[in-house]
Amino acid sequence: MVVTINYRLGLFGAFPYPELGRDVEFGLQDQQAALRWVRRNIAAFGGDPHDVTVGGESAGAMSTCSQLASPSAAGLFQKAILVSGSCAMRHEPGALAPGSGAVSTWLPLDQMHGPAMTAAANLHCSDLKCLRDKPSGELLAQSGPQFGLLPYGTDVLPIRPLDALRRGLFTHAAVLNGTTHDEHVQITVDGWQSAHLDRDGYNRVLTDTFGERVARRYALAPGQSPLAGLSRLYTDADWICPALTSNQLYAKDKPAFGYVFDDPAAPVADGRPLPPEVTPATTHASNIYYLLDNPALSGAERALSDQLIAYWANFVRTGDPNGTGLPHWPQAGGAQAQRLTPGATGPIDLVASHQCDLWAQ
Template sequence: MGRCVTSLIYLFAASKCFVSSSFENTNDEIVVETQLGHVRGIVQHALDNTKPVYAFYSIPYAEPPIGRNRFQPPKPAKPWTGVKDATKIGKFCIQHYAMFNEACSLLKLPLMQPDNPEFYSEDCLELDIYTPNVNAQLPVMFWIHGGGFTTGSGHVYNGTALSALNDVVVVSINYRLSYLGFLSTGDKLLPGNMGLKDQVEALKWVKQNIRAFGGDPDRVTIFGESAGSWSVASHLVSPMSKDLFKYAILQSGSILSDKVTNENPAENFNEIAESLECTNGTRNDLIECVRQTPVDDIEKAIATLGPLMKFDWVSVDGEFFPKHPKYLYDEADFSDTVILIGTTEHETHISLSLWSHDGKYNYETFLEEIKFLNGAYCQQDTVSLENLNKIANFYLDNDISEIDEKTYNAKALEITTDFTMEFPVLNLTNTVVERGGKAFLYIFSHIPEYMDAHRSRRVSTHTDDIFFTFGFGFMELDTWFKQLEVTYSEKETIFARQMMKYWVNFATYGDPNSDDLSHWPKYSLDNEEYAILKEQPTVGKLFRKEKFQFWKDFMQSIQDNRQKYGSKRDEL
């Protein structure tokens, strides 16, 4: 399979002061005053809803990360004079957008980005705000987009319906991606994690300015999907994020996945430096060479090197992550932590649909299919032939001579979903609860009707939940760039409102429940109850109990071997 198609799977692989809430309102525009200056927004509406939402696009939350600021932690945005126009979308962060759009088109995902290179810039540290009332003190939902830390943008996620239908302020951010966002030499010269530190800076901006938009700075919930969920999981244990949010929602992602944290980040640096012909001198000289390289050359290198195939961008930098995230979780006090967390029922179908093989499908082909996806989320020693056979022996009940291709495919989907998503998510959930926190766990099992014609199987897969938690079907298509349309059936219209209500209830009270919704029990280590989210929600128990124990033992043996042979990098 070619690099292009292979790469697509990684895409779906984040001080309190009073701010004046004075504003001017015309028919279709509004001006508010923040600590940094005045901002002009625009009035938007969800479909079939006359209630206005005030949208503010591309507000800078940090100085441009260009010149000497490249590869540096973000610096707070400076005040401006006059009224800043925030009525149009500005810039997307540098990325391989052509590959991203190809994936969205192939998989029929309504997350398309502009094809025009003029939309992309290093100067991209912006956020969008949607609010139904600038004079209120509403809960704030702070969205961190996914895309494997290599692609994506907060601009794609229109918060109009979520805000209008639920009386909540929605914030969606950009952060630096790929080499520009996560390049590290593995030492203090270039520690990395700039993209995560961008998210922290955006949270600080919200803390200081969200009152001007009708938001309550003491009721901020961070939520994200895929790499956005990795980000949320990271903020739960990073000392840099302390006191910047109240609740956290994690959709389809855990920082405790085997390969999210890079054990040797200098490899990424050496790769891009060589590509840019920065090969002579000391390590400082090489860093300066890369820093001074024109961004167009870096953009070309991103496309040439195929960074969508990379997965392990996060590093132990000594600041955002003083230690490996695993140890931060093992040592954390979560007594003040409340999370809502879960996955879709068949997470990896979206990725396995891109896998193909030649000839007859047999046991060896089955192992190749498992390795195809697990290899993206795991280190090489995890997917050795010995370990693949161990996994297969646990999941296959029959004599392999009696198993047909359809059964093999179903088992491959089950294995890869369990290992790459559900085990890391449940591992994080159990750790939080064991160490004093509260959690509400879910499986999203609804199959979107508008996707039925585009899939080989009727399953709920990665990203499906987003289109209901944001209420995409209640909005007109964005006019800034071509987008695929989301439509709801009559039943899905009700379901989408239920999904948004669960999420907003949690952001408001730290509990998704209300009298008008099916009960969602709190997760406990005793009964492991979780919500099965579909048109008629139900409750499940003993979440993947036997399988979780298998994966826990499986990974423990691998980690023991790594410790034995000294292959772990735990601190800067």
């Protein structure tokens, strides 16, 4: 049984205006209200209020992590699925564009007052009453990516989610958590293609940003483009290895299962073709097509889709993706994850294949 929900986004979902104090995360509160509705009502539809799986992809995975770390969500679910996002998710320096700084999904509440105050000033407001009197369209015009980050030190998120995991202050749920093989490729193209890096420029960027050790480990292979090299580095550092860190922490208390989805034939989610210098690649959100019984898939892709749907359904039913006729999926805890790929699904070592020893947090 599947329940989908709506929740507030952008400025309406998290608005850390000082006058609101610690009560600023309305989108996460909406999600918890929906989960409480499920607990009260799902039995009337034949569901079990004590066997609930919460899950999401990308920003939805960030929300799922936040709910795992939120004391007010305790008891509302027993299993969690995080697709392309984790509690250790972050963007390293340069990940978004040349010279860009490091970016975290979760920031201390006081560091996020500035964007809210700026939005209020743009609306010629100096207090909360003025903001509440504004038409929603005027408020929406002030929304933007700065309100896509989530504050902690709030009523909903008292501490940073990664710290909550390290201290054991989270909902101890069975977790399925992973990424695609090339999560960062489109972000790399958007941010770096105009820089026109050659091999020497690529080496300088890596050395100046991360040091000789990382530069050596991510030295370009023959025929590999600088864009492809940056995509590999930032996918490992920002996505795959943070997921491994999170799974190792989850696995201390409950079963956790990590994965890397790897099918470069998968559709590109936003429809934009990738430039040839970064292909083949398995892009962000491409695995969604394989989880929704997509009739456009055929052959090896159809078989992989059937495999993913079976794994996900088993996990929702039992807290374990394994089942009859499926390649064995080992639990997380060490360096292992499951590589989900056409015709060759099986365990991989993320330290050996994605340099996760360099990016341990």
